[in-house]
Amino acid sequence: MTHLLEINNLDVKFDTDEGRITAIDNVSLTLDQGKVLGIVGESGSGKSVTAKSIMQLNPGNTIYNDNAEIIIDDENVLKFTSKNDLKKIRGGKVSMIFQEPMASFAPAIKIGYQMVEQLMIHKPMDKKEAKNISIDMLNRVGIADAEKRFNQYAFELSGGMRQRAMIAMALSTMPKLLLADEPTTALDVTIQAQVINLMKDIIKEFNMGVIFITHDLGVIAQVADDVAVMYLGSIVERGPVNEILKNPKHPYTRGLLNALPDINNLDAPLKPIPGNIPSPLDRPSACVFRTRCPDPTHDCREGNTEMGLIEVSPGHWVDKCCVNCG
Amino acid sequence: MNENIVSVNNLSVSFDYQENFLSKKQKIKAVNNINIKIKKGSFFGLVGESGSGKTTLGRAILGANKISQGNVIFHDDEKDYDLTSITSKEMKEYRKKAQLIFQDPYAALSPRMTVRDIIAEPLEVMKITNSREETDERVRDIAAKCRLNLEHLRRFPHAFSGGQRQRISIARALVSNPKFIVADESVAALDVSIQADILNLLKQLQEDLNLTYLFISHDLSVVAHVCDIVAVMYLGHIVEMAPSRELFSNPRHSYTKALLSSIPSIDPENKSKAIELQGEIPSAMNPPSGCVFRTRCPNPTHDCKEGNIEMGLKEVSPNHWVDQCCVNCG
Numbered sequence: 001m002t003h004l005l006e007i008n009n010l011d012v013k014f015d016t017d018e019g020r021i022t023a024i025d026n027v028s029l030t031l032d033q034g035k036v037l038g039i040v041g042e043s044g045s046g047k048s049v050t051a052k053s054i055m056q057l058n059p060g061n062t063i064y065n066d067n068a069e070i071i072i073d074d075e076n077v078l079k080f081t082s083k084n085d086l087k088k089i090r091g092g093k094v095s096m097i098f099q100e101p102m103a104s105f106a107p108a109i110k111i112g113y114q115m116v117e118q119l120m121i122h123k124p125m126d127k128k129e130a131k132n133i134s135i136d137m138l139n140r141v142g143i144a145d146a147e148k149r150f151n152q153y154a155f156e157l158s159g160g161m162r163q164r165a166m167i168a169m170a171l172s173t174m175p176k177l178l179l180a181d182e183p184t185t186a187l188d189v190t191i192q193a194q195v196i197n198l199m200k201d202i203i204k205e206f207n208m209g210v211i212f213i214t215h216d217l218g219v220i221a222q223v224a225d226d227v228a229v230m231y232l233g234s235i236v237e238r239g240p241v242n243e244i245l246k247n248p249k250h251p252y253t254r255g256l257l258n259a260l261p262d263i264n265n266l267d268a269p270l271k272p273i274p275g276n277i278p279s280p281l282d283r284p285s286a287c288v289f290r291t292r293c294p295d296p297t298h299d300c301r302e303g304n305t306e307m308g309l310i311e312v313s314p315g316h317w318v319d320k321c322c323v324n325c326g
Numbered sequence: 327m328n329e330n331i332v333s334v335n336n337l338s339v340s341f342d343y344q345e346n347f348l349s350k351k352q353k354i355k356a357v358n359n360i361n362i363k364i365k366k367g368s369f370f371g372l373v374g375e376s377g378s379g380k381t382t383l384g385r386a387i388l389g390a391n392k393i394s395q396g397n398v399i400f401h402d403d404e405k406d407y408d409l410t411s412i413t414s415k416e417m418k419e420y421r422k423k424a425q426l427i428f429q430d431p432y433a434a435l436s437p438r439m440t441v442r443d444i445i446a447e448p449l450e451v452m453k454i455t456n457s458r459e460e461t462d463e464r465v466r467d468i469a470a471k472c473r474l475n476l477e478h479l480r481r482f483p484h485a486f487s488g489g490q491r492q493r494i495s496i497a498r499a500l501v502s503n504p505k506f507i508v509a510d511e512s513v514a515a516l517d518v519s520i521q522a523d524i525l526n527l528l529k530q531l532q533e534d535l536n537l538t539y540l541f542i543s544h545d546l547s548v549v550a551h552v553c554d555i556v557a558v559m560y561l562g563h564i565v566e567m568a569p570s571r572e573l574f575s576n577p578r579h580s581y582t583k584a585l586l587s588s589i590p591s592i593d594p595e596n597k598s599k600a601i602e603l604q605g606e607i608p609s610a611m612n613p614p615s616g617c618v619f620r621t622r623c624p625n626p627t628h629d630c631k632e633g634n635i636e637m638g639l640k641e642v643s644p645n646h647w648v649d650q651c652c653v654n655c656g
Contacts, residue, residue: 194603
């Protein structure tokens with residue numbers, strides 16, 4: 001079976017005034033239909049850049065490597081340049097939900113108009129049909145009084161409702177692949193719980209593939225089937241969610257888990273990961289994690305190892321250099 | 327000597343609101359009839375969703391919001407400061423003793439000042455030190471306590487990561503040698519690996535400098551870890567208050583229970599569904615009558631549903647206070 005999405009050897013670099021910086025280094029991953037892939041990592045680890053590459057939403061100073069492939073439906077979407085091709089991945093086959101629902105709606109245009117407009121761009125239908133689908137979608141995501149909300153502006157909706165409307169809008173074109181970039185981070189916990197349950201139901205119903213980006217491992221544990229842990233532009237560990245969270249092999253994954261306050265064990269001390277994320281301008285050579293690794297092997301500390309994932313148990317991939325580190 | 331450092335008595339804070347210039351002025355009660363006592367040396371947590379009045383309460387305690395009703399008293403060693411009748415001279419003294427750490431370390435630091443100047447500014451504004459040498463010494467001293475590298479003092483904030491910036495903000499808040507700190511969502515903008523570091527630093531500084539914190543957060547697992555006593559706020563009211571272990575092991579208010587169950591479990595096999603609260607927090611402009619939580623309560627008693635009950639905290643076990651109306655709700 002072919003995968004819904006296949007990313008091979010993706011490098012992303014940005015040309016900035018201070019020099020060329022590496023945002024993504026040799027990322028490969030696959031996603032099947034109906035599955036949720038969680039991407040976790042700290043800010044600056046390249047989670048959002050990976051997702052934006054799929055829709056080619058990175059800014060103009062972005063440089064992709066030549067042998068990189070992002071394959072959806074046997075087509076390398078990285079090679080798309082024409083408006084018509086780009087339309088297919090921007091809102092057609094792929095939709096994205098952003099973190100800040102206030103910033104993602106135009107403030108001076110009614111929600112309904114924005115939903116109808118994008119539907120008509122992607123699907124051959126008239127205004128009336130688009131309106132019916134939009135209102136139906138708003139109902140589906142649990143917005144009461146959908147017809148009234150349809151004619152309101154984003155500022156008239158509360159945070160949770162705005163995020164629901166955003167989800168409704170992203171789903172109305174029936175995308176095959178949904179990119180959710182920190183969709184619950186700006187929400188309160190009680191609203192987060194509502195939105196997570198809603199997304200789980202919808203993923204099941206529409207049988208989409210979802211990339212769910214978050215820095216919250218708790219959210220990942222609840223929604224994802226597979227997890228990829230990113231650090232400074234590289235995937236350092238990847239596998240089924242159960243395996244990664246219960247049997248983490250990479251010191252960074254273990255560090256993230258230890259740093260998390262556990263409500264069931266209040267006596268456990270909070271263990272931060274020592275040091276700071278290095279600036280992308282001076283990315284460590286060889287293993288990127290070696291400057292913060294609690295117990296690196298000699299070769300690793302000296303920068304003599306190469307990065308690359310190896311399979312330690314079925315489906316569980318870890319960066320080979322860190323398998324032997326503390 | 328008083329064992330408390332701050333007493334808040336029947337405090338209400340309201341804001342004027344006018345829909346447009348023709349309509350009548352309304353009062354919005356952001357904080358409603360709050361009574362808390364913060365013990366010296368404690369780590370007092372305040373949790374609740376956005377719009378629950380946490381920040382307004384914190385700011386009122388610092389004298390940054392006008393008090394509409396009730397009072398706030400700060401008990402210093404020699405004298406008490408009553409914020410409702412404070413003179414501007416006393417207010418200046420009070421500012422040295424009570425300080426605020428902000429949420430977003432990216433917005434809180436001026437990009438045009440060096441770290442040294444940022445930390446030294448309160449000393450100069452409050453005229454605490456008399457010479458540049460003295461100022462420098464105080465700055466170096468507090469920077470070392472906040473685990474900042476001394477050579478960082480010459481640099482500008484843009485050179486630092488979020489965690490380092492938050493340490494600079496903490497140093498700036500502590501340089502006037504305050505006794506009481508309001509930390510408003512001070513770790514919310516940080517990554518988990520850095521968050522643990524800042525929380526440990528706050529704990530360490532509390533021991534070293536004898537501080538008392540009012541720690542405002544929406545993250546219950548963080549609060550559970552650092553705070554001794556926790557108050558849960560909902561729509562301007564404190565609905566439950568207890569020592570943190572008691573609160574987290576034995577929550578009595580249905581809102582607290584819902585909040586606790588909403589924390590996503592790190593165990594993928596633990597799919598226990600959160601107690602899903604219906605709807606969203608009502609607008610403070612038009613709060614429900616009687617118990618403010620009744621519109622979202624999963625299982626309200628009959629009287630509660632009808633809005634016949636008055637709110638008010640009741641002690642259900644030693645030091646564990648719950649809103650009287652919700653003790654019997656589901």
